[in-house]
Amino acid sequence: MKKGVIQSAELEKLKNQDFKFRDFIDVGFITSLCERFSAITGFVTALLELDGTVLIATGWQDICSKFHRQNPMSLTRCTESDIYIGNQLTKGKAYSLYTCKNGLTDAAIPVKVAGKHMANFFTGQFFLEGQVPDEDYFKKQAKELGISDVQGYLAAYRKVPCFSHERVEKTLSFLVSIVEMIARDTLSKRALHESEKMSRAWLENSPVCTKIVDLDFNLQYMSSAGVKDLHIDDISTSYGKPYPFDFYPKSFRDTMSENMRRAVETGEVVTQEAPLVDKEGNELWFHSTIVPVTNDESQIDYLMITSIDTTERKKAEREIRTINESLEQHVLDRTVELTKVNAELQDEIAERKKMEEALIQSEKLKSLGTITAGISHEFNNILNIISGNVQLLQMDYKDHRKLMDSLSIIKKSIDNGASITDRMCEFTHREADTMDFVSADINKLLTQSVEFLMPRWRNMAQACGINYNMDMEGMKKEVPSILCNPLEIRDVFTNIINNALDAMPNGGRISFRTWSKDDTVFVSITDIGKGMSGDVKKNVFDPFFTTKRPEGTGLGMSTSYSKV
16 A cells, blocks of 8 residues: 555644554554464564554463463563563664564564654564574573473473574564555544545535436436435435436426436536426426536546536526616607607708798707707706616615615606706697508618619610619628608608719719618628718717708718607
8 A cells, every 4th residue: 555545634633642553553453463474484473562562462382371471480481572672663763673582583563653663573482593592501590490290391391392593583574574564444434434424414405416326317416405306305315316406497308418428438527507396396407517526447436426506696686687678668769759750850940940041040950959958958957866776776676675775866867868858848839740660571662762763873874974883792692671650761761772872973873781680780882982081970960060061961870860
């Protein structure tokens, strides 16, 4: 096992707290391993806590278990040997070898986990090659210790194995590696268990619905957030069954199934936001993220799907959209109404200009300028109020009290606008145009306008040696009908065509195009004249502005603009 694998929070706790080694190993399992090892190799094994507590002892020689450890004098020597070896390891030595006063050799090596000295592993009760005491030594020792069964003691002496220094060191190193590996594995399992506990606690208490789906698209797990949101009584009955659930709408099932397949096929994270229903049939919106989870070989093991309930956000978005559409319609209605009033004022001024003397015309123009300035100023104030409160409404849409206050302000602004237009009507004594719009073919209106002006652009022009080309190939046949005042639209086209003819006194081409997009119909009338200067463009739609004095009235483009 790699060292990095065990560097977990569990091991950090091990470094800083007073744990016993037996807390991290399966003593019974390691005892079984050591017993078999002793039977095969003849090596004695012993695993001791740092406080001297014996955890494991296998294969002990009779000379120690039946004689030295039973005799008070020799037991004292055994204890001295254990203490000496333990002290050597405590001082940081990697290995300790010691021949005790009873004549046998013991060896020990420290057991470390995560760099911390946790226990000592002993072997012993053997002779080192080249250092085997003769039988007379043990006869003398039997007499010294007062052992009555001298023959049994000598028979036990003859069973003591003899090993080389190198073999002892390698054997200890091997056994310690096994013990440390088992300890690390145990710690890693504990750390994994703790991690799983924390992960499960997070999953079960998170507002995010987390699901695990296998590669056959069967549900294996769903967190409590999803169970609660969907009003599912017992989610365990759905484990191992296909996901998405049958009670979801078909549109959601199809989309989710396709996205899960795409995630498995591409290995990429896939997201979707779609409505579904809970067990009680209530509509919910969820934003889901489908994550392919891979193993160490980069193969996909399963899919993890996290879903966030966005129902309230969607509801708020719909409410805001409805309010915005309503406000936009209010603004549009008022804008259309004011535009109509402006057009009526312009028509009234134009009519008076034809009938009044130059002085009267001048005075009326002055009055018109004053009125127009007032209209612009007051109308802009109204729009500013509407705009400001729309922004306030967008920021505070959840606060219905503020919403009502904002709507009240908007209503007052609309009333102000109505008051202003009323005053304009009183000043001009002009009645509103009550002609209703009708459905009309824009291509037909454009063709009629061209035909209406035919005497000018064909008959009169050709008589003067001038040639005009009317290019109508760009007019699309599939353009839908529009609701309009046909007389006004024809008048608009007539004014524009007349201006185009004026711009080309020596002849040229006028191109006509019509097309539609969404719910809007477009008309383009293009000539090849030299065009207008910047100053002319700025004033082209102003009433009475003209570059064709004295015959020009300056009303054509302004009235056309107001009608459109």
